[in-house]
Amino acid sequence: MALHKQVSFMTDTVRAEFINKRKHPDFVKRFNQARDNRLFGQTLEKFDPGHRQGSVSTSQVVKKLGEYMEKLEEYKNKGIEINPDKVYLEVLGGKKKGKVYGLGSASQMYYKSDLTSQSTASSSTPSMISQLSSPxxxxxxxxxxxxxxxxxxxxxxxxxxxxxxxxxxxxxxxxxxxxxxxxxxxxxxxxxxxxxx
CATH class of the missing domain: 1.20.5 (Single alpha-helices involved in coiled-coils or other helix-helix interfaces)
Structure with a gap:
């Protein structure tokens, strides 16, 4: 939102607070990081669309997908049949911060979470089943x-x-x-x- 313009739905006090928040060092740091992510890999000769989703730039995604295709081809040439999802996980380097980029909740099918969340999940499963079986x-x-x-x-x-x-x-x-x-x-x-x- 352009805060240099006067807008009818915002009072002067709220507008001043927004301007002050934009000057805060945390905001400036996040703003600069987001800008750098959007502009990553762009040159005058080549335009890169920036992001396809989340914080990973398109060029990084393309690079990872290239590695993924190479790995698949490598396994195929060796005559090894392997699940493409496992190859994808291998290329990405596995689970980071409890997540696998691009797989979302499907990553739980390949990676078990820590013991506390496993026990919570397993203990909640029977109660969910009983709650669903009654209706x-x-x-x-x-x-x-x-x-x-x-x-x-x-x-x-x-x-x-x-x-x-x-x-x-x-x-x-x-x-x-x-x-x-x-x-x-x-x-x-x-x-x-x-x-x-």
């Missing part, structure tokens, strides 16, 4: 109950459909019977009418 069991139970309800609803619907079909069939039979009876009655009335005349 899973509840979900299974709910799913089973829902399945049973669906089956029961289907059974009821099937029975109702059966009764509806029977009703329609009975209605058709009764309708046909009534029609026959009506025709018979009409015939009888005609016969009676002809007798009365």
């Amino acid at each position: 899973v069991e509840e979900l299974k139970k709910t799913a089973e109950e829902n399945h049973n309800k669906v089956e029961e609803s289907q059974k009821i619907a099937s029975e109702r459909l059966k009764y509806a079909k029977e009703f329609v069939e009975n209605h058709e039979i009764e309708k046909a019977t009534w029609k026959k009876e009506k025709l018979a009655m009409q015939k009888t009335f005609k016969e009676m009418a002809s007798l009365v005349k």
Whole structure:
């Protein structure tokens, strides 16, 4: 943020504090280090984009990746099959400050942490499993109950459909019977009418 300009959202006191903080030796040291990192390896003939992530410059990453590719090729030429992740760790020099650059939390798959964090991790794993298994069991139970309800609803619907079909069939039979009876009655009335005349 450009502090030499007057901005509406910042009071003069806050602005003055920001300016003073930028003069502090710790800030100046970090500022200069960040600037140097961004400009590392740049010349007039060649522009280097600086950083790809974190504090490691792009040129350093390119150098490490080149070493990685050389190591992979070396193992391939010797006929040795090796996990590419292990080669990557070898090129980087292993774990530094508890981390492996570029691998993030995946580094724990290859490097065990110290005993205190191992015991914490191993003791927290069973509790995490039990915490996760309880909701899973509840979900299974709910799913089973829902399945049973669906089956029961289907059974009821099937029975109702059966009764509806029977009703329609009975209605058709009764309708046909009534029609026959009506025709018979009409015939009888005609016969009676002809007798009365």
